[in-house]
Amino acid sequence: MLFSWRGGPGVQSLLLSLLLLAAWKAGSGQVHYSVLEEAKHGTFVGRIAQDLGLELAELVPRLFRVASKGHGDLLEVNLQNGILFVNSRIDREELCGRSAECSIHLEVIVDRPLQVFHVEVEVKDINDNPPVFPENKKRIIIAESRPPETRFPLDGASDADIGVNSALIYRIDPNEYFALDTQNNREEMSSLSLVLRKSLDREQIQEHSLLLTANDGGKPELTGTVQLLITILDVNDNAPEFDQYIYKVTVLENAFNGTLVIKLNATDLDDGTNGDIIYSFRKPVSPAVLHAFIINPNSGEIRTRGKLDFEEKKLYEISVEAIDKGNIPMAGHCTVLVEILDINDNTPEITITSLSLPVREDAQVGTVIALIRVSDRDSGANGQVTC
Ligand SMILES: [Ca+2]
Ligand SMILES: [Ca+2]
Ligand SMILES: [Ca+2]
Ligand SMILES: [Ca+2]
Structure with a gap:
């Protein structure tokens, strides 16, 4: 049988453990303190010796010592006066992060007889961190x-x-x-x-x-x-707008092919392509306009093409459209009235409507020999004829 009632090393260690447990219990009355984080070195935390019921004189002989798990030397005890004080910087945020409770647990040990005390030092938050945004x-x-x-x-x-x-x-x-x-x-x-x-x-x-x-x-x-x-x-929410609704211009009927009739200008308040404008004759375009004029889609210039003829057409009404290049295009409109000015390009025409020939030599003064009709296709002064 391995177990012996007479005692031995096993029984001795059991007894020691029981003694230690008793000592633990004797010293387990907890003491609480609190300290503000970031307190200066030397800041008073508590009269630890006094609060644990220890005499100042016995601290050194009983080998009074403090251990804190993992927290190094943040707090220290002055063995002369038995005061617990702040030894090095305590940063609550580093110690406890975002947790609402934050404390430093101290184990105070004295020998002869062995006693272990537990001291809890609560670290109180101070407002030492500003709100921080992820970016400036x-x-x-x-x-x-x-x-x-x-x-x-x-x-x-x-x-x-x-x-x-x-x-x-x-x-x-x-x-x-x-x-x-x-x-x-x-x-x-x-x-x-x-x-x-x-x-x-x-x-x-x-x-x-x-x-x-x-x-x-x-x-x-x-x-x-x-x-x-x-x-x-930008969103295409503005239509191109012409400076005027109606433009009136005049062109001489003998204007050369390519003569500038008018340079139109529309504006669009939008940005980029939403404000880029293309000019065109509004469809359907009358054959007469198509025959006589041409429009530059980018510049808005209307020029003559081919020959104009006052005697053929005196007034052109051109409907023009300005469209932007938006995804959903928007359009603005105007009308250009082109009046063709007559120039004297027609010689008077003589037509003899009746003629009685030959004329008798004894014909009386005033006898009608011929009826002559003179006409001029031009208008106004250009068409007035003198014989
Ligand atoms: Ca803080
Ligand atoms: Ca803060
Ligand atoms: Ca636009
Ligand atoms: Ca816009």
Whole structure:
């Protein structure tokens, strides 16, 4: 039989363990302190010797010592006065991250007899971290056609502190187009968005620059900012417009082929291809116009083609269209009235309508020999004939 009632090394170690357990129990009355993080070296934390019921004089002889698991020498005890003080920098964020509870657990040990005490030092948060946005500048692109009430998600800021020291309130520069909306969900996570308050117009404002600010609830509060650069994308929402609805021009009927009749100009407020204009005769085009004029699609110049003839046509009415190159093109219209000016290009024509020949030599003065008709196709003074 291996087990012996007479005792032996096994029984001795069991007894030692029981003794240790008793000592543990004797010293297990917990003491709590609290200290602000980032407190200066030497900051008073607690009268640890006194609070543990130890005499100052016995600290050295009983080999008073403090151990803290993994936290090194953040806190130290002055063996002369039995005071626990801050020894090196305590950063709550480094120690405990985002957890709401943060404390340093100390084991205080004295010998003769062996006693172990547990001391809990709570590390209190101070507001030493400002809210931080992921970027300093945030570019947002929004088409000008987006309707009011459209929401655009924003990245919120983060704050390494806890509690009110990390409770964030957001605001943006006052402006008429955008508002902020913060919605808190059950997980205490807030979703931040930009809400469009009124219709945008790229033709009026192409870029909005707004400062988004986050404040924490600390005292004093800390702030973080991000510059929102909102670029408004163009939409083809403007039709080309001519300077006038009706243009009146005159052209001499003997104008050379290619003579400039008029240079039309339409403007389109949109950007890029949405504002690029192509000019054309509006269909259906009358054969007379097509025969007499030509339009340059890019410059808007209307020129003569071939020969004009006042006697054939005195007035042309040309309907012109300006179309932009938008995805869904928009058009503007105008009418050009071209008046052809007569020039003296017709010689008078003589026609003899009756003739009585030969004439008798004794014919009386005043006898009608011939009826002569003179006409001129030209008009006005150009057509007046003198014989
Ligand atoms: Ca903070
Ligand atoms: Ca803090
Ligand atoms: Ca346009
Ligand atoms: Ca536009």
